[in-house]
Amino acid sequence: MSGSSATPASAPGGASSRPRRVLRGATGILRSLFRPMRLLLGLSVLAVVVLGFLGWCLIRIPVGGGMAPEASPASLILEARDGAAFAARGSLHGDPIQPEAIPKPLMDAVVAIEDRRFFDHKGIDLRGLARAMFRNVFTSRTEGASTITQQLARLLYLSQERSLVRKTQEAMLALWLETRLSKEEILARYLNAAYFGAGATGADAAARRYFGKPAGELTLGEAAMLAGLVRAPSALAPTRNPEGAWRRAEVVLSVLEETGRADTTQLAAARAAPPALRTPPEMQPGRGYIADWVEAEARRLVGPIPIDLAVRSTLDPALQDLAERVVARWLEREGARQKVGQAALMAITHDGAVLAAVGGRDYAASQFNRVTQARRQPGSLFKLFTYAAALENGARPDSTVVDRPVQIGDWSPGNASGGYRGAMTLRQAFAGSVNTVAVQLFQSLGRERVLDVARRMGLRSTMPEVPSVALGSGEATLLEMVAAFASIPGNRAVEPYVVRGVRARDRTLYARPEGPQAGPQVLSPTAQQGMLDLLLSVVRDGTGRAARLDRPVAGKTGTSQDNRDAWFIGMTADVIVGVWVGNDDNSPMQGVTGGSLPARIWHDFVDEADRAKTAEAPLPTQAPATTAETPRQVAPLRGPARVIDTATLRIGDRAVQLTGVVGMRGEYAESMESFIAGRDVTCEPLGDGAHRCAVGGRDLSEVVLSNGGGRAAADASPALRANEAAARRERLGIWRR
16 A cells, blocks of 8 residues: 555646546637638628629619600700890700710810729729829818719719719619720710700700800810819809809819820910800899790790700890889889789880780799789770770760769779769770770670770680670780780781791791781771870870870770779880789789879880980981092891802802801801801901801801811901911811811
């Protein structure tokens, strides 16, 4: 026993500790095996999620996209009677830019500012993304990271929402587009699909909208301005924000310099001469009423044609501005005191051309046109028809009538004066707007005879079958009442119109015939002369005295029951003007009659128009005797022109030679014909057979030479030679060979 030894169970390193060590070792081995398995499992799950997300994005991409958009109604550029544009309606589309004919200045500007590595990447630019992130974080310049291909994918297929799904779909489509289309095809489609503000979709539409020229004629400065609009077209549209548009264009020019896409001379020229807009600023609010009217009438005349159109209207901008000022001035002065909320004014020529139309107090607040849409009680204006029927039936202005009480059933009309004056002439009754005489005449003539005369004179509204219709208790628009009064001077029905012509760039779609329209007489000659006598007496001696001018004025006042409507329609030798005032809710005004506020608005409008016309007229001078040394003054030529060559036009039977141009035939003459597109050309003689000709405000000699449509003649001015030099540098027209 003493020679034997034993190891206690608790001794370190004993047999009982071995299983623990084995267990710990096995656990460590298992952990080392499971660690990569967990990583692999996590990566697998992530891959499934990513692939699932990508698959979800892929199947949610719209099938067909926007490659074949639905045809939209014709977009319209609305022009005043002098050819100056005053509004654009609808989305302009212009001509598609072809991949092989992308204008170089536009290509350089758009690529420089939107995607400078466009020709190097495959749809997604990782280097550009990193550069944009750096500049957005560390500099004041904000830069986007979407390539032109990605932007095209969004324009053609996707919405503008900002989401991970949309950005992923955009990248997928960009990679797909790069496999299907060349870089030139991608850029051309992008330029044709992008929105440039002011209703212009596509670069060609924008060039025509802002600069009055196709995209192929853009200068570097103009191209830089268009390129700068893409990111914020509504905010930077030069018709709304010319300063902001030019500041953005300067950024584009700086990037062009930075990337070497334009030389120093080109950049200096572009910076020295900011682009001049060939269209007016954004439409003035007051012109919205007549713009709506012109647009609706043009679409009615030509139908749903999905091409860009120009509409020549009858609008006289100076008279329109004057009408808006006069209406606003009187409403501001008297509106609150006399409880007048609205007014409308319409001025037309004797053949019906609408020169000015104010449809309400504030177009921004209400687009309801109170000239064409508001149906109001004409009050005593309706007496025009009753008295015209009486004159046709044999009455004369000096015929005797009696102002006395009248009872028709339970209705007994009274006079504004509250009493009766007994015997008087028809002229006195009309001038004083005596109600009882008008009702007696209406009853004796019969409803149908009076309404027949009204329809011949232009009244289209249906009148109620009540006795009070004799005093204008029916409803009519200012438009039709002015038309009815306009029928008196010429004794022909007058249809007011706002559109003179509609044209596409290559052809005329509608042209209103010149001169007064033929038609039957609305009244017998005797009745017509008698009616003029009565209308003159209203302004001379009657209720319309507030409208008197220092020349003859004929007209009529109208006031409906409780002073809810007040009218004055008057005419001079060259214009017919109607004025209505009232409230949209038909609430009464405070003592307003046709002879008060409406007549005063009418007076101020016509009087100020007369004064402006007198101020613009040249002072008469004694003409010098014509001698061999003093050539006879030759009036400018104006009219549609036929192109013989790019330096020779034919206007009527006259051949006209453009100054400073050696002309070309063939395709260049055809292009010039398309540019003129049926518009009137004005040619001022300069002597020696040369003329300075213009269309739409553009000098034709400059147009020809700046587009390479001809060569500068020996007598060309320095400015024309500079246009030729610019075309040479850009290799345009005859210089492209």
